[in-house]
Amino acid sequence: MKMSKILSFLLAGTLTAGMLAGCAGKGEEKETEKKEAKGSYVEEDMEIPWEEDSEAYLGSFLNDENQIEIYTANTESVQAQVFSYRNTGGDQWERQEETWAEEVLGTDSSSRHLIRGQDKKIYLLTSEDRTEEYQQALEALEDDPEALPPLTPMHLYCYTPEDGTSEIPIESLTVEGQQKEGDFFYTYYLGVTKSGDVALTAGLDNGVRIYDRETGKEKYSLDAHEIVSSQEDGMSLADGDNLVTLGANGKELLLYDTKSGEQTGVIELKGQDSVRIGRLCSTGDGTYYLLSNQGITVYRENGNISEQIFDGNKGRMVEIDTKLTLFNFFAGADDDFYGIYWDYNTGEIYLCHYYYNGAVNTETEEELTVYGLYESKTIEDGVRAFEKAHPEVSVDYQYALKEEEEGNPEDYIDTLNTQLLNKEGADVLILDDLPVDSYIEKGILEDLSDYRDKLVSDGTVLENVAEAMKTDGKTYQIPANVTLPVFYGTEDAVNRLESLESVESYLEEHPDGKVVGAAAKEQLAYLLFAVNYTQLWQEDGSISQEKIARILDTAEKLYENNPSEDLEEAWNQYYRQLYSSGNTVTPFDGVGMDELYTQNDIAGVNAVTGISSLGMMCDIVKQQEGMAVQDVNGYFIPKNSMGINASSEKKDLAQEFISTVLGSEVQESDYGEGMPVRTESLEKQGELSEQADGITQAVSYADGTVHSFGNPSAQEVDSIVELVKKADTPLILDLNVRKAFLDCTQQYFGGGVSAEEAAKSMGEKMDxxxxx
Amino acid sequence: MQKKQLRVWEKKWISICQNKKKPEKKGRGRFLPWLLLSPSLFGISIFVLFPFADVVRRSFQKAVGNGFVGLSNYVQVVENQAFQLAAKNTCRFLAVCLPLLLGISLFFAVFLTETFGESKRGGILKAGFLLPMAVPAASVVIFWKLMFDREGILNQVLGFFGIRGPDYMNTSCAFGVLVAVYLWKNIGYDMILWMAGLLAVPESLYEAARIDGAGRRQCFWYITCPLLVPTGFLIGILSLVNAFKVFREAWQIGGNYPHDSIYLLQNLFNNWFLKLDMQKMTAAAVMLALVLALILLFSQKIEQKWRQ
Structure with a gap:
């Protein structure tokens, strides 16, 4: 008995102690743990020593005097003009004309790669693609988008000031050699080992081939990663007589001995997502540095430890996937590094110096939190720009669902609401698909009316957008981008799609008539639903079941007149989920466009999310007579709507963050998330489109058709910009309404239920x- | 005569079952139980009582902030059409499910006890009945969806006979599906509880009754049933509480806005939380707690009365 009593006391005591220990705060502990940490790598922009308008980057390296040496070519002269720039300290550069390279390039060739080999000699790989014959052959191919560019001889030259220029005969660079590789030949990587052998990735083969310097014959072919870009591949590196290259899985570096062709080691790329785009450099002591969009990471040969020495979010590299091309990355002489980036939207080149700064305080003074349901490149860019402008503040940007990731947003809203109720939660809320009306009603969102007035009065933000986003005369959210839904085609074709009634009357008159390009049934219904969204709601606030039923019937007829099993399958397998739980696609996406190249009696549908989304539409409008682009009922779809948590203690900082996102640096980047809302940046879109003139997009279809087109002209973009400026109705399809409608379409098109029954079911849910 | 004898045994048995109060000890004896209970009481206070008190407080306030609004939240909730529908559906669900669950589980309990007693085969069957409780709700729902989908197994089978079944989940049949899921999942648990009650009935009572000429049916009605009433109350209360947990299945079957017939109070609460309608949610929660408390008190009273 006594024993059981002691046991009871012990159990009760343990339970109490456990509970108290579990609930005990750890604040003090954290306080003591917090140490002042100083010193870290920093990124610093260096001035580019040449005129970007007239000279183009060719190559760069660290020379024997440990100076950065950059080569450029005059883009305006017919006879090649090559310059080298040597950095003599700070912003001081010495310019020198490189006649040896000019002689080699002449008037017929262009440079493919300019490198400094591991043997300390300069190598220039040229392509004879400026000859008249080649240019004529290229012009002849313009009418045939499927045709590949013709093969042309390439040459590899070696240069030293002492020995002058000599050609290295690589067998696969001759036209005969290229023909052996296939119909298409392009070089992606050039490296030269310490013993002078040439490493080359070219043609359709992903491997790195080692060629004998003397004979030009292939010695070995080393397995490597898949080439994913037409740009120079930076994920292979000649280091002494070794070659380091990214493995096929993108998760490890493979080390080869180029003398024997044997693989000598593997370095696991810990802490990296699968790397495809980045650059490697080495310091010659078995240490490799990888620059990717995640930052700069150090790996050791035969080592298992990796260390990130520079966080990608704090540097330009975070934009590698979205708007920057990494031209080069190499080590300096003082544990420092240089990165050269090219912004393919603006044509600007950035030379960044990464060096260790012992005085930098790695502990930031403040932290700003940003939360949204969906990943956003615009916001990520905003975070980068803000942290750069405010080094004392770190931004913790969290989102629930990655781009195109499936998931139920409501699960995350639950968690967010719990935080908001406790007067916690992020300082800045990205409000896409969040219950904004409830938040406004409950006082969760800060009134940004004064801030909005300031933004509108100084012309920062489009007035039509700011005005349309008001709720009860006040502003609680400001979108970072807007997507503009548009119809294009002949006037008659576009008018047919204007309303449900117009589509119905056309189908009555033309029972087999096509109205739009091919799409899945549910997608067509969703398009009609969005186009007629404002007319679907009745005076008592309920949704018109009759109109929903008519939409379903009409969508079915549209599909019957232009069926596509492939699109139907794609919808069922992939797109339905994207439409219901994300913000990457709108009802105006995914409706067939290619048919408009051959048919001018149907209307095209497009969601304008940036310059890159205009190419095909503008190409069609240009080719087909009498076609024009028109807005859809003055709609715009707000994207990345930013609001401030009323409970935030950092409201000024939060406002500053919003200003950064609305700043020209972020607004002028095309992430495909929408057109800018910044007036100045929007008006600059035409200019930006023309600056990126060289970019060509190609779309291929299952039947073998290929359409290729460049960026639209400034005039074409300006006409779209005018439509954005006039758009005055935000089309915000509530998450629940969207889901209910997509359920309803699924129910109807799945069979067994009439349109009226499906509409009734949706109506009940909406009620x-x-x-x- | 026979009836009178049975009544006497019944009373004897009840008196054995009832806990007779022992004389209270003074001083340390009275304090000791509270001391031993204090950790769990502390936990319950922190995690249940205080939060509930906060819920009561919030039910008289605005959604955000501390503005006192009196009973207006309650009025708003009672007048809310969605609440009316959800309350009606929840009552209907309880009214249909509880008797069915108690009846069917009792039937299986008696059947298993009578047929297999304590044999191995009986043990396997008991485990079989309990299996649905071990299966995760998500997989259970996937199975039921496969079964009752418009193109599901049931409609495929009906198709063989030329019958086109309805879209169960999007018609009023959804209610039947939910009831079936609830019964399938809970029958095993209730059956075990009934069996525990059945095993507690002394065999001597049946022997004596049989000597006096009572048949199987009479034994069941006059010995088993009365003696199972306390167990029945307990199972009833547990099933009532479990019935409120059926939301997980309802939500997985139909999402936030399922067919009208299975739109339960928990769906409504969840949707209110998504919209941060805390004032409505707390008022409805207090009302629900009051109704449940009344049901429990009422059942207790009936049980006490029956015992007396």
Missing amino acids: LYLSE
């Missing part, structure tokens, strides 16, 4: 939703 329930509204009555709550």
